[in-house]
Amino acid sequence: MAKRVAENPIITPEMVKPSAPNLEVIGAFNPGATRFGDEIILLLRVAERPIMDDPDLVGVPVLNLNHADSGRLEILTFPRHSPLTDLSDPRAVVYEGRVYLSSISHLRLARSKDGVHFTIDDEPTLFPETKYEEYGIEDCRITPIDGVYYISYTAVSRYGICVGLACTEDFKRFQRLGLILHHENKNVALFPRRVGGRYVAMHRTASSAFNGPNMWVAYSPDLLHWGDHQFLMAPRVHHWDSRRIGAGAPPVETPEGWLIVYHGVNAKDGYCAGVALLDLDEPHRVVCRSHEPLIAPTEDYEVSGFFERVVFPTGLTPLGDGRWMVYYGVADRSVAVAETTMDELLAVAKGELALTR
Numbered sequence: 526m527a528k529r530v531a532e533n534p535i536i537t538p539e540m541v542k543p544s545a546p547n548l549e550v551i552g553a554f555n556p557g558a559t560r561f562g563d564e565i566i567l568l569l570r571v572a573e574r575p576i577m578d579d580p581d582l583v584g585v586p587v588l589n590l591n592h593a594d595s596g597r598l599e600i601l602t603f604p605r606h607s608p609l610t611d612l613s614d615p616r617a618v619v620y621e622g623r624v625y626l627s628s629i630s631h632l633r634l635a636r637s638k639d640g641v642h643f644t645i646d647d648e649p650t651l652f653p654e655t656k657y658e659e660y661g662i663e664d665c666r667i668t669p670i671d672g673v674y675y676i677s678y679t680a681v682s683r684y685g686i687c688v689g690l691a692c693t694e695d696f697k698r699f700q701r702l703g704l705i706l707h708h709e710n711k712n713v714a715l716f717p718r719r720v721g722g723r724y725v726a727m728h729r730t731a732s733s734a735f736n737g738p739n740m741w742v743a744y745s746p747d748l749l750h751w752g753d754h755q756f757l758m759a760p761r762v763h764h765w766d767s768r769r770i771g772a773g774a775p776p777v778e779t780p781e782g783w784l785i786v787y788h789g790v791n792a793k794d795g796y797c798a799g800v801a802l803l804d805l806d807e808p809h810r811v812v813c814r815s816h817e818p819l820i821a822p823t824e825d826y827e828v829s830g831f832f833e834r835v836v837f838p839t840g841l842t843p844l845g846d847g848r849w850m851v852y853y854g855v856a857d858r859s860v861a862v863a864e865t866t867m868d869e870l871l872a873v874a875k876g877e878l879a880l881t882r
Contacts, residue, residue, distance in 0.1 A: 527819070527851070527865030532641050534826045534859035541571055541633065542647045545598065548573040548586070551628055552831055553645075554854035556635070557667035558774070558840025559674060565842055566696055567635040567643060567852065568650060568676065569860065570663050572628040572831075575600045583610065585618050586629040587660060588653045598629065615831060616857070626681065629653065630661035634696060640842070640850045641862065650699070651691060657682045657704060662689065664854075666839060668715040668775040670724075675748065677713040677726070680704065688713045688728065690748065705749055712740075712771035714785075715748070716808065717778065724748050725808050727757065727772040727785070738769045740787070742809040755809030758801070760789065765818045766799060767791045773798060774841035774851070777867075778805070782812045784870055786819065786838045786851060795834025797821040798853060800874040816876045820853065820863055830856020 538550040552572035559566050575584035582602045589599035603610050603620045611619035618625045632651040635643040653662055659682035668675050673692050676699075680689040685708025693699045706713065709731035716725040723744040732738050740758045743751040760767050766789020776783040782802035790796050797818035804810040822834045833856060840852035849870065851863045 527863050527869055529820075529824065529861060529863045530641055533824065533861040534855055535641055535862055536567075536569065536635065536643055536645065536860035538858060541569070541645055543573060544571075544631065544649050544652070545573075547576055547600070548598075549576050552630075552858050553633070554858055554860055555664045555837050555839050556852050556854070556860055557632075557665035557676060557678075558842045558850070558852045559667040559669060560842055560845075561674070561696060563638065565637045565640045565643075565844075565850070566667070567637075567840070567860070568665050568667060569633045569635055569645070570630050570665070570854070571633045571649070572630045572661075572857075574628040577602075581605050583612065583618055583627075585625040585627065587625065588629070588656075588658060590656055590659070601625070623683075626660045628661070630663045632662060632665055632676075632678065640844050650696075651676070651678075651701075654701070655680075657684060657687055658689070659683060664711070664837075664839060666714045666772075666775050668717055670715065670717055670748075675715055677705070677715055679711045685709055686711050686731075702749060705751060706743075712773075712788075714772040714775040716776050716783065720744075720806065720808055723753075726751065727776075729771040732769075738771065740770055740772060757803075757809055758787075758811055758814070764816070765789055765791050765794060765797050765821070773838035773853075776803065776808070777841060779867065779871065781871060783808055784867070784874060786841050786870075788837055789818070794818070794821045796836050798836050798838040798851065800870055802871070802874045813875050815873045817873075819870075819873050820851070822855070824855075824861075826859060826861065827855045830858035832857035836861075 556567040631649040634650040663679040665678035688706035690702040712729035744753040768790040773786040798820040801814040802812040837854040
């Protein structure tokens with residue numbers, strides 16, 4: 526059976542150094558994960574907010590592109606108790622009808638030999654840079670393809686929620702490749718090899734008047750231009766993933782199909798992790814899909830935090846000894862990990878085993 530490690534949560538905001546003296550880290554969560562040499566690499570989403578001295582004001586951090594230093598943040602302030610200010614969602618500040626994020630996120634590198642105990646860099650690895658990242662970059666996934674590690678991430682700004690792509694060969698030097706999907710889209714996970722000569726990605730569209738947020742598969746000749754979009758999965762009524770779904774960790778190739786860990790949301794449990802198998806030659810075709818969640822929020826650190834009842838899987842990485850580590854964000858605050866095996870993951874996908882309720 527898969528089990529949460531005793532050290533959970535393995536990374537908390539208190540373990541991360543703020544990127545500036547006037548900011549506090551309120552979240553270190555939803556990490557992209559991969560093996561690199563003899564290490565496990567995580568790219569954490571680090572969320573920071575301004576330290577405010579005046580209790581009657583609420584501060585909003587945004588990227589100031591008008592400054593000579595494009596990395597400089599500007600702190601906008603709004604009256605906390607004004608009828609024009611809506612603070613009902615802790616993730617956002619709404620003032621005069623315009624939505625801002627209550628924090629700004631960047632990506633921060635962490636390293637580990639055992640997959641549980643991590644050393645976290647003191648400085649941001651990838652920081653917002655463009656107008657499409659004005660409110661931050663979030664929730665990356667890491668996929669190695671032909672020796673290059675591709676990092677897909679969510680870019681947030683006044684223009685909407687888009688998908689950006691960066692890459693590295695050594696986790697020291699990074700190249701930003703720009704936006705690959707426009708708004709409103711997120712939860713992009715690349716496949717680790719081409720299928721039928723084309724690159725493949727899962728992505729998640731926004732809700733429409735006809736249905737909820739659905740998962741799709743897209744194809745590309747070069748990782749930059751995406752098309753031939755194919756429907757993959759939708760939320761299922763009366764299931765653990767009845768309200769919304771989205772890609773979690775990048776797919777893992779098995780003889781039985783592409784194994785994916787994804788997230789689903791329902792009214793009872795909140796955000797959970799589940800498993801599915803996709804056809805090897807036609808990845809837009811679902812072979813099977815777990816009837817029960819792989820991990821549901823039951824532990825205190827999963828239930829209580831910045832946003833309650835959240836298990837958000839973003840990494841599935843082998844340790845090299847038969848164990849696989851499922852890395853997931855908890856309560857929009859910290860990082861947790863559960864150990865499992867590929868046989869157990871396949872059994873969950875087929876409905877033969879429910880792992881960690």
